Amino acid sequence: MNTTPHRALLLFSFFSSMAVAFTDISSGRYGDHGGWRLATATYTRGTSTSAERGGGACGFGDLGDWGYGTRGAAAAAVSSALFERGIACGGCFELRCVNHILWCLNGSPSVVVTAADFCAPNFGLPGDDGGWCNFPREHFEMAEAAFLQIARRNSDVIPVQYRRVRCERTGRMRFTMAGKAYFFQVLITNVGSDGQIAAVKVKGSRTGWIPMGRNWGQNWQCDADLRGQPLSFEVTSSGGGGTVTSYNVAPSNWQFGQMFEGKQFEEH
Numbered sequence: 001m002n003t004t005p006h007r008a009l010l011l012f013s014f015f016s017s018m019a020v021a022f023t024d025i026s027s028g029r030y031g032d033h034g035g036w037r038l039a040t041a042t043y044t045r046g047t048s049t050s051a052e053r054g055g056g057a058c059g060f061g062d063l064g065d066w067g068y069g070t071r072g073a074a075a076a077a078v079s080s081a082l083f084e085r086g087i088a089c090g091g092c093f094e095l096r097c098v099n100h101i102l103w104c105l106n107g108s109p110s111v112v113v114t115a116a117d118f119c120a121p122n123f124g125l126p127g128d129d130g131g132w133c134n135f136p137r138e139h140f141e142m143a144e145a146a147f148l149q150i151a152r153r154n155s156d157v158i159p160v161q162y163r164r165v166r167c168e169r170t171g172r173m174r175f176t177m178a179g180k181a182y183f184f185q186v187l188i189t190n191v192g193s194d195g196q197i198a199a200v201k202v203k204g205s206r207t208g209w210i211p212m213g214r215n216w217g218q219n220w221q222c223d224a225d226l227r228g229q230p231l232s233f234e235v236t237s238s239g240g241g242g243t244v245t246s247y248n249v250a251p252s253n254w255q256f257g258q259m260f261e262g263k264q265f266e267e268h
Helices: 003-023 049-053 080-086
Strands: 037-044 075-077 092-097 110-118 139-143 158-165 173-182 183-189 195-205 211-215 219-222 231-237 243-250 259-262
Touching: 037 110, 037 195, 080 110, 080 139, 092 139, 110 139, 173 243, 183 231, 195 219, 243 259
Parallel strands: 037 139, 075 110
Antiparallel strands: 037 158, 075 139, 092 110, 092 158, 173 183, 173 259, 183 219, 195 211, 195 231, 211 219, 231 243
């Protein structure tokens, strides 16, 4: 992240004017894809994001493999006010730089990013000078390639507008098996609709539908031994996309570590 004290002071004056100029912006978020809200954004230098380097707080790992942009370019880490303990993982946000003549690109172009990691707070620094991800600030730490689509490279922390949008995914929803014996876990990726998941159920050939709990990010778990059974999944979107049921996603001889594809949310 590129920061300098004199730019922080300049930014403060812009935030003061923003508070007056945009008081009429809709406060709707998850159900209102047309409502723009105010936030800030920075970028991570280079081509890799924090999620790509260490798996991230959503558990996606190599983001390019899961449909979230080439080498994770379309991924972003979000502050705790947006992350909501992992609920935001996989969600899509449209961002545009606003109210800064020096940093914003002409015409206010926008870019769509996927929430793929958590931007940790730094309570040792004030929110307007380094503690960009401190609660209750809404902040995006973007990959450099995505940031440069809306702002100039020499920018500091920039003022942005954002709104929730549908995720344009290529291909089917993906289920990666994990766990052991009586502990079953699945990582769900490449999710359409709004990209976020509200609930998951799993069913083996010898069980009924078993509700799963969120372990972390988009990893869901249940205490059951499902080995030796074909598995079906029921995935419910948090953004009004409804529920998709994928029957017999994994065959009876599935193994931990394998990935299988199921149905995708339909476009509306």
